[in-house]
């Protein structure tokens with residue numbers, strides 16, 4: 001299958017998990033809404049094939065970008081013009097222009113500046129400082145926005161807009177109210193920050209959060225799929241035994257390479273927890 005790749009990137013993007021998640025989506029056979037309280041880049045929801053969807057996140061910048069695309073404030077052609085214009089300035093002034101856009105974004109929080117920073121920042125990462133400001137260094141490639149790269153991003157924008165066919169909405173907020181809106185027939189997909197892992201302004205996650213998520217998912221009338229981590233060579237996720245082992249769990253092993261080196265191959269086992 002060809003996975004739809006979104007225009008926004010992040011270090012926690014679940015592109016590789018889309019195929020096994022979609023197998024569970026088919027099994028759930030839900031006919032209601034797709035509900036995704038931790039949408040991040042949106043890659044899972046954009047591939048889920050639902051005409052009705054509620055996508056939400058605590059990070060307003062992700063939400064404002066996609067809400068703008070849904071309501072027509074952002075279009076493939078406005079993205080192209082913007083990236084061509086700003087990309088030419090980046091090619092001319094390099095890091096100084098990255099700093100200029102970063103300063104402008106940290107003042108005005110415009111969604112297209114967010115896209116620009118996301119696609120010209122280091123490794124496609126998203127991170128905000130304790131003051132809620134963009135905090136990713138430049139990728140050090142002033143000629144980042146070559147015509148082919150801009151076209152690739154514009155095609156991603158076009159494809160993602162095409163899947164928002166029916167009744168889609170994007171909301172900014174914490175997971176509680178999103179989950180409380182789920183009814184029987186809906187399918188909820190949760191991909192919260194992992195307990196005990198890296199945190200930033202929008203990605204803190206405590207055991208109290210995990211307990212609250214469990215309480216809501218345990219009682220939801222909808223079907224749910226939860227992504228979490230199971231274990232690696234050194235550690236098990238204590239939240240599995242504490243909360244999730246009473247549900248059915250699919251474990252999926254995948255590999256990452258620290259520093260991109262073959263000899264630094266590490267296995268991590270992800271868990272997909274379902275209530276059906």
Ligand SMILES: C[S@@+](CC[C@H](N)C(=O)[O-])C[C@H]1O[C@@H](n2cnc3c(N)ncnc32)[C@H](O)[C@@H]1O
Nearest residue numbers: 012013014038039040041058059174175191202
């Ligand atoms: C692991 S990422 C989701 C990645 C997403 N599945 C993807 O593939 O791009 C977790 C997301 O949860 C959001 N988040 C963190 N705490 C939250 C909260 N309390 N309520 C709602 N969203 C939250 C973060 O902003 C982040 O986008």
